[in-house]
Amino acid sequence: MEYPSFQSILIYSSLFLATYFEVFLIMTLLGNSKKLRLENTSMDDEPTSFPTATIVVPCFNEESTVDGTIDSLLSMNYPRDKFNVIIVDDGSTDKTWQYIQKYANNPQIEIYKKENGGKYTALNYGIQQSKADLIGCLDADSYVDKDTLRRIVRYFTDPKVMAVTPAIKIFKPKSIIQYLQYIEYQLGIMIKKLFSYLNAIHVTPGPFTIFRRSIFEKIGLFRHAHNTEDMEMAMRMQINHLKIENCHKAFVYTVGPSTLKTLYKQRVRWTHGFLENTIDYKSILFKKEYGHIAFFTLPFSVVSLMSVISVVCLTIWSIFKSIYDFIIRIIIVGFHPHFHFDLSFIYINTRTSIFVGIVLFSMTMILLLNGRKISEEKMLSKEILYFLIIYPLIAPLWIIKSVYNTIFSKKTSWR
Amino acid sequence: MNKDIPKYIITFIITALLFITAFYLSNYFNNKKTADIKATADKISIDLLSSETQFDILKQSSCNQLDGSILADELDALGDKLNYMESQVGSTNSEVIQLKKYYSILQIKDYLLMSNYGKECHTKSVSIVYFYTNDCQDCKNQGYVLTYLRDTYPGLRTYSFDYNLNLSALETLISLYKVPNKMPAFLINNKLYNGFMSTEDIEKIIKPLLPPTATTTATTTKVK
Numbered sequence: 001m002e003y004p005s006f007q008s009i010l011i012y013s014s015l016f017l018a019t020y021f022e023v024f025l026i027m028t029l030l031g032n033s034k035k036l037r038l039e040n041t042s043m044d045d046e047p048t049s050f051p052t053a054t055i056v057v058p059c060f061n062e063e064s065t066v067d068g069t070i071d072s073l074l075s076m077n078y079p080r081d082k083f084n085v086i087i088v089d090d091g092s093t094d095k096t097w098q099y100i101q102k103y104a105n106n107p108q109i110e111i112y113k114k115e116n117g118g119k120y121t122a123l124n125y126g127i128q129q130s131k132a133d134l135i136g137c138l139d140a141d142s143y144v145d146k147d148t149l150r151r152i153v154r155y156f157t158d159p160k161v162m163a164v165t166p167a168i169k170i171f172k173p174k175s176i177i178q179y180l181q182y183i184e185y186q187l188g189i190m191i192k193k194l195f196s197y198l199n200a201i202h203v204t205p206g207p208f209t210i211f212r213r214s215i216f217e218k219i220g221l222f223r224h225a226h227n228t229e230d231m232e233m234a235m236r237m238q239i240n241h242l243k244i245e246n247c248h249k250a251f252v253y254t255v256g257p258s259t260l261k262t263l264y265k266q267r268v269r270w271t272h273g274f275l276e277n278t279i280d281y282k283s284i285l286f287k288k289e290y291g292h293i294a295f296f297t298l299p300f301s302v303v304s305l306m307s308v309i310s311v312v313c314l315t316i317w318s319i320f321k322s323i324y325d326f327i328i329r330i331i332i333v334g335f336h337p338h339f340h341f342d343l344s345f346i347y348i349n350t351r352t353s354i355f356v357g358i359v360l361f362s363m364t365m366i367l368l369l370n371g372r373k374i375s376e377e378k379m380l381s382k383e384i385l386y387f388l389i390i391y392p393l394i395a396p397l398w399i400i401k402s403v404y405n406t407i408f409s410k411k412t413s414w415r
Numbered sequence: 416m417n418k419d420i421p422k423y424i425i426t427f428i429i430t431a432l433l434f435i436t437a438f439y440l441s442n443y444f445n446n447k448k449t450a451d452i453k454a455t456a457d458k459i460s461i462d463l464l465s466s467e468t469q470f471d472i473l474k475q476s477s478c479n480q481l482d483g484s485i486l487a488d489e490l491d492a493l494g495d496k497l498n499y500m501e502s503q504v505g506s507t508n509s510e511v512i513q514l515k516k517y518y519s520i521l522q523i524k525d526y527l528l529m530s531n532y533g534k535e536c537h538t539k540s541v542s543i544v545y546f547y548t549n550d551c552q553d554c555k556n557q558g559y560v561l562t563y564l565r566d567t568y569p570g571l572r573t574y575s576f577d578y579n580l581n582l583s584a585l586e587t588l589i590s591l592y593k594v595p596n597k598m599p600a601f602l603i604n605n606k607l608y609n610g611f612m613s614t615e616d617i618e619k620i621i622k623p624l625l626p627p628t629a630t631t632t633a634t635t636t637k638v639k
Contacts, residue, residue, distance in 0.1 A: 019433060024426045292419065325555075332556050333563040333614055346451060346496050350444035351503065355437035 007314055014307035015356045021300050022363040025194050029370065032197045036374070043249050047153045051133040053083040053210065056126030058119050060090045062140035063099050070103060072143040077150050085109045086126040091116030119206075120222040120229040127216055136210040142254040143171060144208060152210050152250045162215050162242040163234075164250070165192060165201060166208045167375055171253035176386055177263050180394075181256040183368070183387035189248055190371030196246035200292035202301070204234040204244060208252040215242060225280075228273025235281040238293050248374050264398050271305070271402035278302060279406075305399050312396040361388075445503065449510045452496050456517050459489050463524050470532065487572055490525060491565065493518060494575065506549060516582050522574040523584055529572060541621045542572040544602040546589070548579055551598040553611040560614050570625050 004012075029036075055073055059066055066087070073085050085108055089097045103109040114125055123137055134156065138144065148166065155164045167189045170182040195201045204211070209230065219240050225232030237244055257263040278285075278298055287294050369379055463486065497518055501511050526542060533540050545561060547554040561573050576585055578598060592607055594600050601608040603620055 016430060016434065020426055020430045023429050023433070024422070027422065027426060027429075288417070295423070328556065329559045333559050344451070344496065346448045347499060348444075349503075350441050350448075352434075352438045352441040355440050356434060359433050359437065 010310050010314060011353060012356075014311055015353060015360065017300070017303055017307060018360055019356065019363075021304070022360065022367065024296065025191065025367060026363060028194045028197055029190075029367075032194075035197070036193075039248075040374070042154075043151055044147065045154065047150060048157055049153075050079050050082045051153060051156060052131075053078070053134040053136065053149060053153075054126070054130035054132040055083065055085050055208075056123055056130070056135065056137045057085060057087045057140055058090055058122030058126065058137065059087060059092060059096050059100070059140045060116070060119070060122075061092045061094045061096055063094055063096050066096070066100060066140040068143055069138055069140050070109070072145075073138065074106075074108065075146060076144060076148065077146040078153075080108060083108070083149065084130075084132070086129055087111045088122040088126045089113040090119070090122040118224065118227075120224055123229070124221040127213075127221060130213070133213055134210050135213055135216070136208050137206055138208050138252070139206060139254065142207045142252055144253075145251045148208065148250045148252060149210070152208075152247045155245045155247055156210075156212070158243075158245075160243045161212075161245045162237060163204050163209055163211045164245045164247050165196070165204055166210075166250040166252045167192070167246075167248045168205055168207055168252050168254055169375065170256040173256065173383075175258045176390070177260055178256045178258055179383045180387050180391050181263070183383055184391065185256075186371040186375055186377060187364070187368045188371070189375045190367050192246050193248045193371075193374065195297060196244065198292040198296065199243065200238075200297040201244040201246065202234050202238070202293060202297050203231045204237070206230045207254050208250070218242075226273040226276040227269050228277060231270075231273055231277045232280070235277055235284065238290060239281060239284055241290075249376070251375070260394065264394075264401075267395075267398035268401050268405065271398055272405045274301065275305070275402060275406040305403060308396055308399050309403060312400070445500075446510075448500060449514065452493065452500060452514055453517070455489075455493050455496070456514065456521065459486065459493060459521055460517075462486055462489070463521060463528065467524070467528055470528065486525060490518075490522060491573075493521075512580075515577060515580060519576055519580060519582055519585055522576070523588065526572075526574055539625065540570060540572065541568075541604055541624045542574065543617070543621075544588075545573060545575045546578045546594055546598060546600040547575060548577065548598045554599050557599045557611055560612070560617065563614060564617060564621075568621070568625060571621065 057066065057069060057073075070085065070087070076083070087100050087103065087109065089100065089112065091114060097113050100111050104111055110129065112125065112129065114122065126137070127135055134153070136149075152164045152166065155161055168185055169189075170178055170185050173179045173182040192201065206229075211233075215237065219236055219242070222229040223232055234244065257266050278301075284290050284294050285298055368384065372379055466486065497511070497514055500514070501508075504511060506512075526544065529540060529542060532538065543561065543564075545557070547557065558575075561575070564571055565573050576588075578589070578594075578596070578600075588594075592602055592605070594602070594607065595609065597609055599609075599611060601612065603617070604624060608620075
């Protein structure tokens with residue numbers, strides 16, 4: 001009996017974990033299909049009450065992009081006397097402050113300027129200026145739909161709900177990199193929804209997560225948290241057993257990085273932040289009192305990063321080996337390709353890993369297509385192909401760098 | 416959380432079932448492949464038997480009618496398929512070992528037939544009998560050389576044998592020509608050679624032995 005090689009143990013364990021993760025998610029989807037249908041049908045019902053809400057818009061050298069954001073906020077279908085916008089200029093060095101003066105006379109808008117301290121300080125400043133029941137934030141390059149806040153507010157009728165996360169989409173993708181994210185975010189919408197059913201949300205995204213004001217009094221304001229304050233807040237809420245919900249039809253549009261370089265930087269920040277925050281909150285892991293976030297979300301997210309790295313290393317190693325063999329072959333016999341036109345079915349790869357790969361692919365497609373369905377996109381488009389082919393090739397780049405940063409404790413930058 | 420433990424267990428069971436199904440599917444296809452290879456080997460065996468019988472019946476007068484080149488291509492194709500299977504399911508798989516033995520016997524029979532044919536009909540031909548082992552460093556490179564020679568010289572017959580195959584017919588061949596336990600080893604027209612031989616080394620030996628038409632079809636660019 002031949003013993004399995006180290007490589008195959010690595011590959012099969014990674015495949016097993018990935019399959020386990022997706023089976024678990026799909027079971028969650030099937031188990032909550034009734035609840036999901038109910039949410040969909042009642043999504044546009046009239047909210048029983050309209051709590052007061054403040055949206056904080058932090059700016060740093062944003063100038064003109066802030067217009068679209070403010071316009072989308074003011075166009076929202078929410079009673080004007082019940083919500084206001086607080087723009088906080090976090091010590092911009094360009095003409096942002098002069099630019100936003102035009103909003104100074106709007107009764108729904110307050111503008112403030114403070115010294116530069118980072119996004120989370122601008123958020124906290126805005127929160128402290130507000131007296132509303134609900135508080136959310138919107139980046140100066142993001143937009144909301146008319147119904148976004150209205151739909152979210154319905155989830156707050158349950159007094160136990162302390163925060164509601166939105167459904168984020170990429171705004172008008174143009175480059176291939178943006179299309180990749182467009183599809184990725186749709187998969188994300190489904191996964192976030194399923195995490196909310198498990199009460200295992202581990203990120204309360206900056207763009208338009210709405211919080212009850214009382215949680216800031218209870219557990220404090222935003223922290224620096226390795227430049228990922230939205231992840232840290234979610235974990236802090238989880239460790240305090242505060243309920244986080246998700247409204248999958250509360251659409252928020254954000255402009256995605258358009259080049260590989262800017263995407264890479266953003267993702268290194270996110271992934272590194274995730275790892276550092278998880279380390280800070282490692283006391284949550286595998287503790288029964290915290291439920292699925294302790295046994296499912298966090299462990300799998302961490303392990304998946306490790307799997308990706310090991311599979312990538314293996315793949316690179318075997319590619320180099322093939323190239324080396326190819327070069328040796330050329331040295332020995334010159335460049336004479338040995339064409340072997342035998343279309344026998346024997347040469348089709350039928351290893352177990354291939355079939356498992358097919359299963360994984362199908363499950364990912366199920367999750368993706370369901371994500372598109374619940375976020376009101378049409379089911380099929382050619383961009384899905386870009387995502388399936390290109391994304392797995394570039395994601396390892398930032399994953400490796402993030403893990404490297406975490407192990408060697410390097411700091412990431414915001415821009 | 417306690418009421419959720421069943422979900423974790425069920426998920427584990429479903430995932431395990433998916434893996435087992437994938438494994439069985441893989442096995443099913445591998446078995447089909449070995450069956451197909453065996454069927455091909457059977458066909459070649461019959462063709463060989465037929466050629467041998469033809470030769471026995473006609474003796475010298477068969478010299479114009481016997482064309483061994485088709486059989487050579489089929490044998491080579493069989494060898495390639497067998498190599499691929501070995502790389503997929505491993506060289507300790509019992510089915511693969513059986514097929515290798517079958518294939519080796521067919522090669523030996525073809526070798527003998529071609530030798531007899533050459534003697535009786537006085538044709539010029541070159542056969543390279545090549546011995547390898549799975550753990551020999553140079554054997555892979557030697558394989559490239561032989562594949563190249565096979566492609567370039569249609570009149571050349573190559574036969575490759577796993578030295579450690581544990582087949583009585585092969586053992587006889589080995590002891591008859593006193594092939595030592597140092598790989599790679601060659602018999603080029605029944606003369607023994609040892610160690611790695613480059614394309615130039617072998618070409619030097621076989622070129623004078625090949626019929627003239629064979630060399631004109633080859634276009635070679637030597638890599639210095």
